[in-house]
Amino acid sequence: MERTFIMVKPDGVQRGLIGEIVSRFERKGFKLAAGKLMIIERDQAERHYAEHAEKPFFGELVDFITSGPVFAMVWEGDDVISLSRLMIGKTKVADALPGTIRGDYAAHTNFNLVHGSDAPESAEREIANMFNDSELLGYTRSI
Ligand code: CMP
Numbered sequence: 001m002e003r004t005f006i007m008v009k010p011d012g013v014q015r016g017l018i019g020e021i022v023s024r025f026e027r028k029g030f031k032l033a034a035g036k037l038m039i040i041e042r043d044q045a046e047r048h049y050a051e052h053a054e055k056p057f058f059g060e061l062v063d064f065i066t067s068g069p070v071f072a073m074v075w076e077g078d079d080v081i082s083l084s085r086l087m088i089g090k091t092k093v094a095d096a097l098p099g100t101i102r103g104d105y106a107a108h109t110n111f112n113l114v115h116g117s118d119a120p121e122s123a124e125r126e127i128a129n130m131f132n133d134s135e136l137l138g139y140t141r142s143i
Contacts, residue, residue: 003033004081004117005126008071010064012113013037018071021101021114024087030077031141034131037069047129051122057110064110072130081123084116 006025008018026032040048045062052058075084089100093109096102106112117123127136 001076002078002080002120002123003074003076003127004084004123005115005130006073006075006084006117007115007130008073009111009113009115010068010070011111013069013071015105015113017105017113020105022071022073024101025073025075025084028077028083028087030075030080030084032073033076033138034074034136035071036131036135037071038130039069040066040130042066044129048126060110074127074131074136081117081120085118088114088116 006021008021012018012021022032022035042062045065046053049058049061049065052061055061077083087100089096089102089106091102091109091112093102093106093112096106096112098104101114102112117126
């Protein structure tokens with residue numbers, strides 16, 4: 001069983017898309033292990049986006065992700081990392097296909113609504129950066 005970190009970014013929260021995004025993951029059949037509305041601290045944001053530290057858009061990215069509440073989640077399921085990224089759609093919104101979250105709702109790459117981990121190592125790092133172990137709930141999903 002794999003797990004991933006999914007986050008509705010400040011633009012998604014502002015646009016009232018938390019429910020729509022959560023709903024897509026629920027309907028797909030993934031299991032929610034943790035979820036909270038939170039404001040990310042600057043150092044947490046810099047750790048989250050560490051791989052982009054040298055990119056010209058890094059400062060803007062950190063400003064944006066700390067600008068308002070995000071809805072942070074952990075989802076579990078078989079191949080949840082790659083399937084989530086398919087459901088979310090490409091980072092560049094011009095490449096995000098209809099039917100994906102970004103393809104259906106995002107019109108600008110800087111405001112692409114949602115983040116999903118890209119590999120098991122980054123998922124574990126991103127989860128540990130945003131959640132305590134006690135916030136991750138283990139329970140049985142019967143259907
Ligand atoms: P995300 O999946 O959260 O990971 C990095 C984020 O950087 C990305 O979504 C975009 O919101 C943002 N970003 C801004 N400009 C660019 C760019 N030119 N290329 C890639 N990502 C960008």
